Amino acid sequence: MSEPAATPRPLPALQGLTGEFYAWCAQGELRFQRCDACGAWRHVPREICAACGGAAWSWTRSSGRGRIFTWTVAARAMHPGFAADAPYAPVVVEMEEGVRLVSLMVDCPPDALAIDMPVEVVFVAASPEVTLPKFRRA
Ligand SMILES: [Zn+2]
Numbered sequence: 001m002s003e004p005a006a007t008p009r010p011l012p013a014l015q016g017l018t019g020e021f022y023a024w025c026a027q028g029e030l031r032f033q034r035c036d037a038c039g040a041w042r043h044v045p046r047e048i049c050a051a052c053g054g055a056a057w058s059w060t061r062s063s064g065r066g067r068i069f070t071w072t073v074a075a076r077a078m079h080p081g082f083a084a085d086a087p088y089a090p091v092v093v094e095m096e097e098g099v100r101l102v103s104l105m106v107d108c109p110p111d112a113l114a115i116d117m118p119v120e121v122v123f124v125a126a127s128p129e130v131t132l133p134k135f136r137r138a
């Protein structure tokens with residue numbers, strides 16, 4: 001019998017501000033929007049500052065360092081593209097800049113995760129077009 005074809009994993013659509021965020025990742029840089037008026041960092045990308053309402057902002061480089069804010073263990077994949085990975089643990093990382101993002105760890109099984117564990121970003125090519133920011137133990 002032949003193996004069933006693997007279901008591709010969903011990838012972010014490289015459009016608008018999201019496309020700009022991933023374009024920086026493809027260059028090996030984690031950058032978040034930072035408000036030019038009040039200095040507040042923000043993620044996920046959006047047009048207006050939630051702190052002051054300012055419309056001017058800059059893609060500003062992150063230190064790439066953060067801590068595990070929380071995580072969950074997916075015992076059954078929520079998309080067939082991830083079925084071979086289960087169980088896996090999506091993490092919420094709180095960056096030094098204060099923003100949080102959902103990602104995955106590399107080289108860290110779910111039972112090794114801990115609240116406040118220091119992590120640092122690594123860049124993983126998911127396709128020729130999309131590079132994802134993931135994290136490893138720092
Ligand atoms: Zn602002």
